[in-house]
Amino acid sequence: MKSIIITNNPAVREKYRNVLFIDGSVEDTLIKVRDMVYQGYELVSHPLAASIRMMYSPYRSVILGRQEAKVDFLYAEIIEDSIIKYKRHTSHRKKDVTNSDDYQMIDLILLEAALSEQQITW
């Protein structure tokens, strides 16, 4: 598996080796993903979760694949849109810190579900 996990989730850092840990917010994490997509990295998992509740999670992990010579515009579009959507939902909210552990756990579980999809072709 030639993937990198961009994450600000300490639980993911603890469990995996191929991690680029972001000591910061979800937004910082998404921005790092964007920068790397613009450097040609393949976007393996979608930057957002499937539910609004997880939009409020203070942790997010995104899987990137190989670095290609050329930027893939589908990926660029998806990460840009994701950042816009993320900001729209969270700009007026405070971070939910009381449930940090649960958010870490669910983020990790959802990440692992993604990792278990199609490992070989990555």
Add this chain to the structure above:
Amino acid sequence: MSDKYKVLYYVNQFFGQVGGEDKAGMAPEYRGEKIGPALGFEGLLNKNGEVVGTIICGDNYFNENKEKALDFILGTIKDIAPDVFVAGPAFNAGRYGVACGEISKAVAEKLNIPVVTGMYMENPGLDICKEVAYVVRTSDSAGGMRKALPIMAQIADKLAKGIEVGPPEEEGYIPRGMRKTIFVEKRGSQRAVEMLLARLKGQPFTTEMPMPVFDIVEPAPAIKDLSKATIALCTSGGIVPEGNPDHIQSASAQKWGKYDIAGRDALNAPDFYTTHGGYDPVYANEIPDRVAPLDILREFEKEGYIGKVYDFFYTTTGTGTSVSKAKEFGTQIGAELKAAGVDGVILTST
């Protein structure tokens, strides 16, 4: 008397019966009476409301002394504390429209007083205030006054009484761009099936989520002979001469810059750098040509592949810059390039 709500009115020098173009430079004044359209307006409020006064300001004065004019106008409105503020209608008058737009926006946002105005669809003042004020759709000339005032009055009446204003097509105002969550009679799946059936039968249907509409400009004809063409270089990547002499903002740009590059082979560091606040500036500051490739254009010029690089280079920052500003920049820059006989433009963005 006291149970009537208070309306304050704004008009320009012309509708304020001060004078025409010769009086367009007049500073704002407050008159404790009903003047021009304000007179008829009160009659349309069915004795529920009263127009307590009229502010009059010259169109040129407002546009040239915006801050001063707004200060006076907002101060006056604050003192009088009307329940509703009414401006115009401005029809298709550009300067009057911009004044109505700016004032409406300021009153709605800063004083939190509901605002009604009226404009023609293409009035440049519309975009300034339509999100915060109710802008009644009018014809393009003052001939539409008789039609516009009752509609404006009806909305003003509702706002003053705190009655909810209905949908734009019913009330006669221009959509404010707000997605309002409402209940409808039929459930979503039924609406979906009905929309689908209409589409299958080729009948008209209305989507509930219109995709943004872009006005499309036809591609300009190609350059016939590059070797004779003058090419202008523009960028929204914020490349500016050292010291940023025109103080172009790093984000939400309010202006653009134009710099003489006639004698230059390249946009070298440190003579040039980027002021753009939206990306990592390291690479651009190392070699500004990575954003605005003057050096390469010069090479093509020397090789005779193109005729000439235009003597001026245009620049601004794209990040956070509003669509209306970008439009304004494009219109201004385009006019200059056209006048200079430029044949083609390269615009780079980050």
Add this chain to the structure above:
Amino acid sequence: MVKEIERYGIPIVHMATITTISESVGANRIVPTVAIPHPVGNPQLNADDEHALRKALVKKALDGLATEISQPTHFE
């Protein structure tokens, strides 16, 4: 900006990294570029290679200006 300049009848080519934005602002001639911080350059390449890349990109843009089109077109 692109649209307004083109309205004067001057052909304009937009060199941009996020071509979707480019399309949405109404550009008709589009050259996809390298990356946001260095659209017409690539600091990871050596000087010669970067120069070749940059020259190729600008040539695409110039050739785009000299190409008749009827709808938004990417020059890649």
Add this chain to the structure above:
Amino acid sequence: MKLEIGRIYIKDIQLGQETSVKEGVLTVDKEGLIAKLKEDERIKDVSLDVAKPGEKVRIIPVKDVIEPRVKIEGGNNGFPGVTSKQAQCGEGKTNVLYGAAVVTVGDVVGFQEGVIDMWGEGAKWTPFSKTYNLTVDISVVDGLTPHAHEETVRIAGLKAAEFVGLAGKDVTPDEVITYEMGSIFEETAKYPNLPKVLYAEMMITQGLLHDTYIYGVNAQTILPALLHPNEELDNAVISGNCVAACDKITTYQHQNNSVIEDLYAQHGKEINFLGCIMVPEHTTLAGKLRVSDYVLKLAKMLGADAVVISEEGYGNPDSDLLMICKKCEKAGIITQLITDECAGRDGMSQPLADTAQEAVAVVSGGNVSHVVTLPPADKIIGNAAAIAVLAGGWDGALLEDGTLMCELNAVIGSTSEIGFHNVTCRLY
């Protein structure tokens, strides 16, 4: 395939010593149900309650809503593949306790939401304020993994619905609705001139709290699958999705899928309804590309003229929705989308960040960020502390008197993307 749904109208609900329906009054054997559920050793405690339309009762946090039913003829009772042995769903006779619902309550993780208000302002926003609800609050033994916890609560809800549904076994239904459709070839021969319409139902399938099951199979692992519409109307599809309160499809909404019902109503009249494609929503882009290709391929194989596509959730599924839409439209297949939107608190934002010119016919289930003010309840079923979570961490959200301001996204079924509710957005 022919399915007869017999509706027994329920007009009241109460806890008692037996499980029965008499004159429309549903009585549930309280101790019997608790004992039945406690057969699962993972369950420590069960608390049952009822919530009726109009009562000043708030239920929170809601996991799932399930319609109690009983199989009269054909197939197996319960939920085949989950609470009973595998059998074909969608044939025979099924009695439903129409107007009643089992509502499961409880936390799996601390940030859970999902409110049902039975009265006043809040009742308008959720379709489940109109049902007579039996609430089943499950607490589990210590030391369960989150997966086991979620599964325990999910299965308990299904078992409770099955247990209660038995009350309708020998009752003559007030109304019988027949859903019947032959093979695609037969139907097409019958209605050669009607446009062929498919329904592509997207499902959240991304891991814990984000799952959907078909005959007990975790749909995360499937390719898009063709279902006869009757199967979904007859307990084949189950929700394991407990975090997208406003736009998830509860099991109840699968059992009564409004898109299927409304397409069925036009079958043989205006359209030839071909069936449902159950579309998993993957986390990976490769998965999204694969699924959208696959849906298009199935639509082509079946000769569909049009596809109705409903989304589930918000965020990454928006990409799937538009991918399927674009691919179908480009192939000349008309699409009709149902989704919800985020236009911001003030409604001033562009609803879809990713836009597609092809998405010309869209039904909106409303703005997920629309703020509603819910007055204090007399009684809270579930976990009162969850209300603070639901308010969502912004100032002024939870007032001292118990008044709650929250976004619609916390209210169960408020912005349904299968068009189950009658909320929408309009440009003002």
